[in-house]
Amino acid sequence: GSDGIILKLLERIGVKTNPFIPSLIPLTVQEKNVVELAGVSLRNVGFSLLAGKRVLYHDIGEMLFTHNGVSGPLVLSASSMRTEQDMHCEIDLKPGLTEEQLETRILRDFSKYQNKDLNNGLTDLLIGRLIPFILERAQVSGDTKIHSVTKAERRALISAIKHLRFTISGTRPLAEAIISRGGVAVSEIDPSTMKLHAIENASVCGELIDVDAFTGGYNLQIAFSTGHLAGESI
Incomplete structure (x- = not known):
């Protein structure tokens, strides 16, 4: 449902991102x-x-x-x-x-x-x-x-x-993709907290991160685990 504008906003303040493209499609x-x-x-x-x-x-x-x-x-x-x-x-x-x-x-x-x-x-x-x-x-x-x-x-x-x-x-079109590839580069994130190096007290998780996996529930697990860590680190 996202139009991807968050990536452009993050890029303006120096956060490295990769464009969203369809994956698992x-x-x-x-x-x-x-x-x-x-x-x-x-x-x-x-x-x-x-x-x-x-x-x-x-x-x-x-x-x-x-x-x-x-x-x-x-x-x-x-x-x-x-x-x-x-x-x-x-x-x-x-x-x-x-x-x-x-x-x-x-x-x-x-x-x-x-x-x-x-x-x-x-x-x-x-x-x-x-x-x-x-x-x-x-x-x-x-x-x-x-x-x-x-x-x-x-x-x-x-x-x-x-x-x-x-x-x-x-x-097929991006709207038919199960997930998207792209997002915030992992080098921009503290993996112990999911916080951005460039923005104080800002965290990212799930598909906003440029990490994806094959089918089988792995992408859901990425979303759950990174979301939980980000929440626990606030």
């Missing part, structure tokens, strides 16, 4: 066809956020697709690690399997459904709405009969399942 992607997956929720998937080849964040857990990007616990935590560089994310739909193990699993399913087409032969492996999207990414026709799938097509499917990539275009 859904990410948007460039690929417009992500709308085809809007509402699809995934569990036990790997999610990586990268700047070039540098991994900014990686974990396994839950996420979901939105009409213009990705969200959910994994994505919210990853969003706090983003940079100004060009970024992309990679989703591993089967993080418990190596590519070789996944190929073995696919071959087993293919032997079971060898007379079906791919649209109907991957239902044991993937959520229904993911199948046409993965096939499109792999550039393999869903009408292809399983018994006629080539090794190259099979490898393309494995790559799409293990490395489902999207280019990050930005975040």
